[in-house]
Amino acid sequence: MKPVNIKEIQDKSRTLGVRLFDPARPGDPYTAVVESTTNPAFNQVVTLRFSKNGDIRARCTCTWARFGGVACAHVLAALNRLAERKGRTLSFWLTPEDAGRQKHRLLRLVGDDGYIFVTSRREGHPAPAVMKSAHQE
Numbered sequence: 681m682k683p684v685n686i687k688e689i690q691d692k693s694r695t696l697g698v699r700l701f702d703p704a705r706p707g708d709p710y711t712a713v714v715e716s717t718t719n720p721a722f723n724q725v726v727t728l729r730f731s732k733n734g735d736i737r738a739r740c741t742c743t744w745a746r747f748g749g750v751a752c753a754h755v756l757a758a759l760n761r762l763a764e765r766k767g768r769t770l771s772f773w774l775t776p777e778d779a780g781r782q783k784h785r786l787l788r789l790v791g792d793d794g795y796i797f798v799t800s801r802r803e804g805h806p807a808p809a810v811m812k813s814a815h816q817e
């Protein structure tokens with residue numbers, strides 16, 4: 681399942697607290713503990729695996745992910761935190777056409793029924809017009 685409202689989820693993901701843990705051994709996934717979107721007393725656990733071809737495989741303990749959903753706010757928050765370390769900001773898109781218009785490096789979040797497209801840009805570069813409000817951090 682892909683989310684219909686990816687931009688809303690992207691906005692929400694930027695408000696969540698994230699603790700990121702590096703892989704214990706080479707080849708292990710990154711792990712992140714991310715605040716629940718619905719209950720501040722809860723956390724969700726996210727794991728992220730990266731392939732050399734730009735594919736990202738993510739798991740999350742939330743209900744959406746448990747039922748086969750891709751790109752929940754927790755996964756986006758964990759990816760953003762990782763990108764932040766490299767001085768980059770991510771944007772998420774439902775179609776390659778939308779992502780392609782951004783003219784930035786393209787990564788793909790792998791779901792059961794296709795991809796969510798991820799673009800990465802250097803922080804401080806002007807955001808595309810549609811994204812402006814999401815980048816007022």
Ligand SMILES: [Zn+2]
Pocket residue numbers: 724740741742743744745752753754755
């Ligand atoms: Zn989740």
